[in-house]
Amino acid sequence: MIDFFPIEYYYAIYINLSLFIILFTVLHTLALKIDDPKNIRYLNAMGAFLLIFIVIYMGLRPISGAFTDMVTYAAHFNRYANGYPIIVDTDIGFHLFMKFSSQFMSANIFFLLCSFMYIYPMYFISKKFFDKYWFFSFIMLVVSFSFWPYGVNGIRNGIATSFFLLAFAFHEKKILMILFMVLACLSHKTLLLPTLAYIITLIHNNPKTYLKTWLITIPLSLFLGSVWISLFSSLGFADDRLGGYLTGKADAQFEDLSFRWDFLIYSGSAVFTGWFFIFKKGFKDVYYNRLLNIYLIANSFWILVIRANFSNRFAYISWFMIGIIIIYPFLKQQFYKNQNLVIGRVLMLYFSFTYFMYYIYYS
Numbered sequence: 001m002i003d004f005f006p007i008e009y010y011y012a013i014y015i016n017l018s019l020f021i022i023l024f025t026v027l028h029t030l031a032l033k034i035d036d037p038k039n040i041r042y043l044n045a046m047g048a049f050l051l052i053f054i055v056i057y058m059g060l061r062p063i064s065g066a067f068t069d070m071v072t073y074a075a076h077f078n079r080y081a082n083g084y085p086i087i088v089d090t091d092i093g094f095h096l097f098m099k100f101s102s103q104f105m106s107a108n109i110f111f112l113l114c115s116f117m118y119i120y121p122m123y124f125i126s127k128k129f130f131d132k133y134w135f136f137s138f139i140m141l142v143v144s145f146s147f148w149p150y151g152v153n154g155i156r157n158g159i160a161t162s163f164f165l166l167a168f169a170f171h172e173k174k175i176l177m178i179l180f181m182v183l184a185c186l187s188h189k190t191l192l193l194p195t196l197a198y199i200i201t202l203i204h205n206n207p208k209t210y211l212k213t214w215l216i217t218i219p220l221s222l223f224l225g226s227v228w229i230s231l232f233s234s235l236g237f238a239d240d241r242l243g244g245y246l247t248g249k250a251d252a253q254f255e256d257l258s259f260r261w262d263f264l265i266y267s268g269s270a271v272f273t274g275w276f277f278i279f280k281k282g283f284k285d286v287y288y289n290r291l292l293n294i295y296l297i298a299n300s301f302w303i304l305v306i307r308a309n310f311s312n313r314f315a316y317i318s319w320f321m322i323g324i325i326i327i328y329p330f331l332k333q334q335f336y337k338n339q340n341l342v343i344g345r346v347l348m349l350y351f352s353f354t355y356f357m358y359y360i361y362y363s
Contacts (some may be wrong), residue, residue, distance in 0.1 A: 001108050002060045010061060011015045013147055015358055021046065022351050025139070029344030039340075040132050047135035051123050055140060058113030058151050063107060067152040070111070072291075073098070077107050093186025094156045118158045120149050121166035125324070128169040129287075130331040136343055137331060140323035145266065145354045154316070160188035161320040164195070171287060190317050197297035201290045207278055209360050210296035214271060217303040222259060235357075260306050262361075263315060266353060267299050270325040277329040288328050295321045326350060 005013055025046070032039040061067065063074045075094070080086070081102040086095045101110045121144070126137035141147065150158035160183075167180035181198070184191040274292040277283040298318035305314055326346065329335070336342045 001056060001062055003062045007062060007064050010066070011358070014057065014148065017053075018139075018351065019355060021050065021139065022143065022347055025135075026344040026348055029340040032340070034133070034340035034343070043133065043135035047123075047138055047176060050139065050142065051119065052134075053111070054279070055115050055119050058119070058148075059112030060108060061111070061152060061219075063111070069153045069155060073111075073155060074107050077102050077110055091156055091186065091188055092184060093158070094188070097187075114155050114159060115151065118155070118162050121169075122128055125165050125169045129324075129328070133331045136347070137327050139347065140327045140350060143351045143354055144319070144323045146319045150316060150320070151234045154313075157188045157190065157313075157316060158320075160184045160191045161316070163187060164191055165324070168287070168291070175246075190313070193317050194294050194298050194300060198290070198295040201214040201296065202291045203294060205286065205289050207274060207289050207292055207296070210293045210300075211271070213276060214296045214300050214303070217300045218264070221303050221306055263342055264303065264306070265324070267302070267315070267318070269320045269350075270295055270354075271299075273326045273329070277335075281329070281335055283329050283333060283335075285332060288325075288332070291321060291328070292325055295325055323350070 015134040028039055028042055032042075061070075063070055065071050077098055086092070086099055088095055098110070101113065105113070122141040123134070123138055126134040126141070146201050163180045163184035167177045167184070170176035170180065179197050181191075184193055187220070270292075274288075275294075278289070278292075295318050298321075299315075302314040302318060308314070327343075329341060330343050330346065
């Protein structure tokens with residue numbers, strides 16, 4: 001267990017290490033071409049270091065109330081280790097995994113395994129989609145605004161979203177793809193929404209339709225926000241927790257229940273990127289269209305309930321995809337003469353939002 005850092009500085013250490021890596025990577029984009037062998041060696045070495053470091057640093061963190069839900073999970077784990085049965089009937093997949101693990105490993109090793117299950121799929125899909133340039137995708141995912149909270153707090157949700165991403169790495173093996181989507185839904189039922197979105201894109205995969213829908217949800221939320229919150233609360237989404245998320249006590253980070261323009265702008269970064277490359281640059285990639293459309297459907301749902309107390313729970317159903325949606329076109333096709341420089345700027349700008357929110361907005 002890594003307990004030699006003060007718990008209150010745990011994330012600060014991570015985010016500042018990320019800043020150093022981002023700056024060092026930007027320097028490489030200034031000095032070397034993207035396909036330079038020296039650059040490829042750097043990407044592989046730094047990527048391997050970052051992968052191993054995050055898994056260990058996040059996974060072996062102290063079991064502390066500073067990470068909120070971690071204590072709850074540890075309590076469940078200890079109960080299962082002592083022979084207690086599973087009494088929950090939601091997200092049963094994660095609880096079965098927890099009970100199984102409790103029979104032969106400690107809680108600390110369990111959280112290390114959870115960290116691996118959360119982070120390794122990000123590496124795997126980055127490697128699968130982008131080959132030798134995988135590091136750029138991986139670092140975009142692990143410096144995202146929502147990456148850390150869902151690794152140390154919303155653990156089930158984080159693992160579920162990673163399983164969902166992992167499914168796309170097996171798009172040529174439909175059985176495995178379906179299996180990982182099912183595992184994602186069994187780990188956290190909110191993943192039913194992006195899974196349903198995926199099914200919808202199999203029927204209609206035109207980004208123009210979902211871009212228009214996304215834009216329409218903004219005025220619908222502005223003028224009828226409470227109506228949508230009441231509607232979805234009464235219908236229930238995935239399980240009974242929806243009502244609590246929408247109408248319960250406010251999350252400390254989402255105390256302001258006004259329309260969150262700041263988070264809409266953050267969400268819009270992926271929307272703008274998709275629109276720009278598909279319609280302005282003529283980028284054609286069926287898998288990119290599908291990822292973007294799934295994001296647009298899930299994010300549209302969040303916009304409708306953006307004033308809800310726990311709208312962050314719904315934001316993450318789409319936000320976990322932002323990093324890969326933004327970087328995808330840059331790593332698949334050359335659009336600029338000095339594309340490496342552009343990628344460096346994108347990395348810096350994207351990470352700046354995460355850094356700003358931590359040190360300025362939430363300070």
